[in-house]
Amino acid sequence: MARRLLIWGALALVVLVPLGLAAGSPLLAWREPVYIVAGFAGVLGMVLLLVQPLLAGGLLPGLEGLRGRRAHGFVGLGLVVAVVVHVAGLWVTSPPDVVDALLLRSPTPFSVWGVIAMWAIFTAAVLALGRQKLGLRPRVWRFGHTGLALVVVAGSVVHALLIDGTMESMSKIALSALALLATLKVVGGLWMFLLRRRERA
Template sequence: MTLSRAVLIWAGVALAILVPSAFALTSPLLQWRDPVYIIAGFAGVVGMALLLLQPLLVGGHLPGLGAMRGRRVHRVVGAALVLAVLIHVAGLWITSPPDVIDALLFVSPTPFAIWGVVAMWAIIGAAVLAAMRRRIGLRLRLWRFAHTVLAAVIVVGTVVHALLIDGTMESVTKAVLAALLGAATLKVVIDLRAWAFR
């Protein structure tokens, strides 16, 4: 890969992450909001941005990292993603416990909350599965299949959750980030063929 192409790829990824984040930080909806609410909301934005990196890392599509290093960074980013989700949920709990309880019990009147909880549990499940794979002796192919299914649930849940919310993320840049996330995940799932056990 030429240097110019590598620079273009990294620049494109940076723009896909930084532009929606910048719009979210400067949203007029943040005026008069408590700091905890702002941190919780931006943690969700960071989580979605980190999620875009995951298929690119595991698929080896980020220049300069290589397959093995990419997978190691994938694990680090996965841990950061879990932390972002925990901050997001904890902040929302502090600002409005009844809404979080309704979402966790799947009785929330707002559909975006349900999709967010589904994505949250899938993220936790994927993290636990990754941490416990060797301890429970799970075969590599079976683990890849399970991890891929959870990743698909995470991406679908996150995208629907984000698109249904009329919040701090600007609608056009949010839609572009969601489309890129979906396309990157679909490409890597097809390329790696995790469903093939042969």
Template sequence: MKGWRSARVPLIWAALALAIGVPIAFAAASEQLAWRGPVYILAGFAGIVALGLVLIQPLLIGGYLPGLSAYRGRRAHHWIGGALALAVVIHVAGLWITSPPDMIDALTFASPTPFSPFGVIAMWAIFAVALLALLRRRLGLRLRTWRIVHIPLAIVIVVCGVVHCLLIEGTMETISKAVLCAAVLAATVKVMADLWRKRTLRGERIPG
């Protein structure tokens, strides 16, 4: 039993690294990169990294990553949230530089591409969470109020981000992309179920 527990730690971290690293590696080997400029490539990979960070977030808040205390998990969740917002800024800014008209259409929900509105909604939800996290103390948001706001926005980020990714036919390889998206959804459902169970036992309710 002890042997399995000790082996479980590196296996969990290895699985996480593979879930994020394999799609990035396949995208880096895509033949489509030959026809793309450096700014577009940077924007595309920033989007892939952002999806990987979305996977890490529920794992941290749920305490599913071994070797991290509850305090370190919360601190990492905070900093990775900032990195996620930065990755989205790079993603959007790069696409804006390469094609301003397309980005204007996307931001105004006038784009004919089906994946655009989902990406824009996820983007604004990410920015909203990041801004509220920065202003939380100044606004005097209590933990319960923060959760009421944060949890629905997190669900929007996950659902819209996954749909956005799945609808794009780009440099990401299909199977590894699907696995990463499934992992994001599974981790989110798992942490939501655990939070719901804990709040139910305490007589509280989860918003949504």
């Protein structure tokens, strides 16, 4: 019981601190509501990137096994929505910048990394939703989905770290590091398991 409370308490702290510090950012002063919503959608997306591998790996007490995988799917949908809101809000505030980013001709490197992560998120969602229709073998699907997850997290982390925006610097670095470590732990463990099972087959 104590371990469960400790894990959930730590996760709540990691989630709420970046959101709270972003809410108090002086960069939000005089900003339009649509810009603020777009910015917070991006912050929420970073938070969900930490939660996703924890759910996929069954590392959260009470959400192991099938229950955790179902939650992983719902959180994945939330991540897609957060990205859409983030990009749509930026489109409303500055359409030319979004067009340049989508065409990979933006002069700001963080835009390129953000677009790479965005398309990887959408592709991973399509793989998840169309798993049976695509007729992929389970092993191929897992490698594809987890490989895309690595691209999503790496691209998002670089995208966030290069931006001097709403998120407070230290909490952003900590959240990014935790999301990356959690993803590497879960993906690495899964790949090792699949490779060992293949060797035994």
